[in-house]
Amino acid sequence: MAKIQCEELDRFRREVAAALREAKKIRRATDLSIHEDAELSRESHRKINALINHLLVGHNGSPCPAGDRPIVARTVASA
Secondary structure, three states: OOOOOOHHHHHHHHHHHHHHHHHHHHHHHOOOOHHHHHHHHHHHHHHHHHHHHHHHHOEOOEOOOOOOOOOOOOOOOOO
8 A cells, every 4th residue: 555645744744853853952052041941842842733733634624644643533333
């Protein structure tokens, strides 16, 4: 079965990874205040939330078909 590709999902994943790497680099290199650290966390959380939102409802209200595993699965009730 061929893997479905989603350019938007790939972009979100790259942005999240880059934001987390940048925050880690800044935290190691400088002594941050609580406010500066909170701002770094907010940016990372914003990007992660965008990724999750895309996985859940990113395709006209439907889950992204290129996700690693199904986020929402249809269940069939047994008689």
